[in-house]
Amino acid sequence: MKKLKARLAKARSMISIKTYKRPMLFIIMTMVLLNLLILVLAAFIALAIDDDFTSFFDAFANGSLKWMMSPNSIVLIENPQTLILAVVVLVTGMILFSGTIIALTTNAIKDYFQKKKSGSGKILLENHIVILNWNNKVPELVSDLLHLENRKVTVMILADIDKEYAEKQIVNATQQIQKTQNELSSLNVLVKKGDPLIRSDLEDISIAKANAILIMSKDMHEEVVKDLPKSDLNVIKIILNLGPIEFEKQPPIVAEVKNIHTKAKIMALESVVHTLHEHTILPICFDRRLGQIIAQTIINPQVEDVYLSLFSFEGSEVYQLPKVDFEQCLANYSQVIPIAKSSEGLYVLSLDDRHLTDQNPTPILLVPLKIKPEKAVLPQSVYLFGNNNKLQYILDSFSEYEKLYHQEFKAEFIPDDRLAEFVSKLNQETTAATIVLLSDDHQAVDALDANVIDSLIYLEGHLKREGINIIVELLEPKNDHIIRDFNIRNTIISNKIISLLLSKLALYKETAPFYENLLTISINDQGEDEQSLRLVPAREMLNESFPLVFSSKKALILSIYQALGKKAIPIGIFHQGILTLFSGNLSEKNPLSLEEADILVFMNL
CATH class of the missing domain: 3.40.50.720 (NAD(P)-binding Rossmann-like Domain)
Known part of the structure; x- marks a missing residue:
């Protein structure tokens, strides 16, 4: 008896496992067995009530099975009892078997659409x-x-x-x-x-x-x-x-x-x-890069626009141009600006990659220019609120800038709970200062930038004096329009910068060394940061009468490049606050006017 119970338990366990693993197959098999049982039972009844059947197999094959498989055959039945039995078998079979198959088919179609809606299943793709x-x-x-x-x-x-x-x-x-x-x-x-x-x-x-x-x-x-x-x-x-x-x-x-x-x-x-x-693996510590970008933005707020333009796929982009010399590129290539040397040739700035090798070696009329001595970067007092992974990199960047510009940059982190005390003290001072609000990246997704918004509200209500620059870092781009009406000098959307650079590196992996050098503060033996951006107002750089008119974009680029002793090359200009990176046919004769209020964007070489 115990052995029988054990075998039954084992059988039940096996059935349970099979049911769990293949529920649809189990249901179909159950329906088939039920229908078979009904057919067998109907065959025995037909044999008992109808003398036309000579044996069980005759009643099964020419009776119950035939009635279910061929419904038209029941019209030939003369025995009323057999006719009732045949109708019962037919209806039961339709309900149990046909109904089940229809239900399973409908459910399978529903599951298919549900899988596609949820993204389940294999997706055949390429070049994605x-x-x-x-x-x-x-x-x-x-x-x-x-x-x-x-x-x-x-x-x-x-x-x-x-x-x-x-x-x-x-x-x-x-x-x-x-x-x-x-x-x-x-x-x-x-x-x-x-x-x-x-x-x-x-x-x-x-x-x-x-x-x-x-x-x-x-x-x-x-x-x-x-x-x-x-x-x-x-x-x-x-x-x-x-x-x-x-x-x-x-x-x-x-x-x-x-x-x-x-x-x-x-x-x-x-x-x-x-x-x-x-495999080509490119690990990027973006918090470090962003810390350096934020530090540069504090010194020169418009540099963020240049980075966003360089990282975006909109407008001019950085490409690699192999086996080309720097001076050869400047003289002969009409659609690119060389901005750095690479192991394969050059990194160039161009509108797209279809015209990288276009050449137009026409003589360019240069404008002789006199360069003013470089003005020292004014020392600043910077106060940082909000703690995230970028904070230490910002402080480290200011230490590097002190060496680079030979100026003191006072950068101090202040805990949020001292904001009221700090504002009260700042209201009594007269020195220029910059407040930087960093977003707490440990917040939940639906609470991103909460500390920044809270601090802004307090500053708007309690900061009374003029001459204070407020720079805000946001993690959530959707919050940008929320704070636009606050008295903010700059808004740095960290996640947007990271996203742009990520996609750029993924599609143009050969430019990774360029961006690595661009976003690294590296001071050489001459005390200069090579391959870095520099923004200078035209009136502070050129000892000339304005406006200056150049015959083409290439004429402006080459004239300033030569005047700077080939140590930097202009790549764009801020005119009335709007950034334009030079692109298109640079040699095309189209007069370009440079106003004294324009800001030139350079790449140090």
Whole structure:
């Protein structure tokens, strides 16, 4: 008896497992068995009530089974009892079998649409951009890809995120860009809920055929070990998970990391883990870069506009031009501005990559210019409120600027709970000062920039004196319009800058060394920061009568380049507060006027 119970329990367990693993197959088999049981029972009854059947098999084959499979056969039945039995068998079969099949088919179709709606299942793609993980930088990153001209772009996002929520955030970001419906159709964005650490999820998005891969840092700030945040650990795991994959296109893997030490760890992994040897991995510590950009913006507020323009796909972009000499490029190439040397040739600024090699070696009429002595950068007192990962990098940048400009930059961090005391003291002073409000990046997504908005409200109500510059850092781009009416000198949207640079590195990996040098303060033996931006008003640089008229953009570029002793090259101009980076046919005869109030944008060479 015990053995029988054990066998029954084992059978029930096996049935339960099969039911859980293949519920649809189990239901179909159950329906088939029920119908078979009904047919057998009906055959026995038919044999008992109708003498036309000679045996059970005759009653089963020519009776119950025939009635169910061929409903028209019941019209030939003469025995009333047999006719009633046949109708019962037919109706029961239709309800149990046909009804079940219809219900299962309907459910299967519903599941199919539900899977597509949720992003489940395998998606066959190629030459697409893959974004792994989600944070609030992703919508801005995707929306900037709309500026890619003459190119259809497919973006595949794999993250533990609700598909409808992610799509709504992306739509909201793209609506901020004034694009036609036809231009919007050039960008395809797909979202799949999944885990980048699961190999099957990666295979479902055709990861092996990707053109570029971006690994976003999750919003997890706690450290698992010293100098390794939980978010960076997740990035490292994803990189290792990508290692064994044989990519068809050798895509760059751009990884966003929070800690500068994580970058060194990833570079070490790339050299020692054999599965990573063939991959191009670009770990970027954006907090460090942003700290330097914020420090530069404090000294010169308009430099942020230049960075945003360089990082964006809108307007002029940085490309690599191989096997070309700097002076040769300046003399002969008509659509590019050389801005730095690379291992392969030059980095150049151009409107697009279709005209990089266009040449027009026509003589350019230079304008002789007299250069004024460079004015010293005025010392500043900077007070920083709000604590995030960029704070230390901002303070470090000011230390470097003290060496570079030989001036003292007083940069002091003040805790938020001392804001009232600080404002009261500042109201009694007369010296110029700059207040920088940094956004707390440890806040929940729906509370981003809360500390900045709170501090702004207090400053608006209690800061009474003039001559105070307020610079604000925001993490959430949507909050920009909320604070526009405050008395703010500059708003730095950190996540937007990061998003633009991420997409730029993913699509043009060969320009990574240029951006690395551009965003690094590196003082050479002559005490200069090479390959850096410089903004100077025309009246402070040129000892000339204004306006100055040049025959073309190339004439302005070459005239100032020569006057500066070939140490810097102009790449753009601020005219009436609007930035224009030089682009198009630079040699084209089109008079260009330089006003004394214009601000020239240079790249130090």
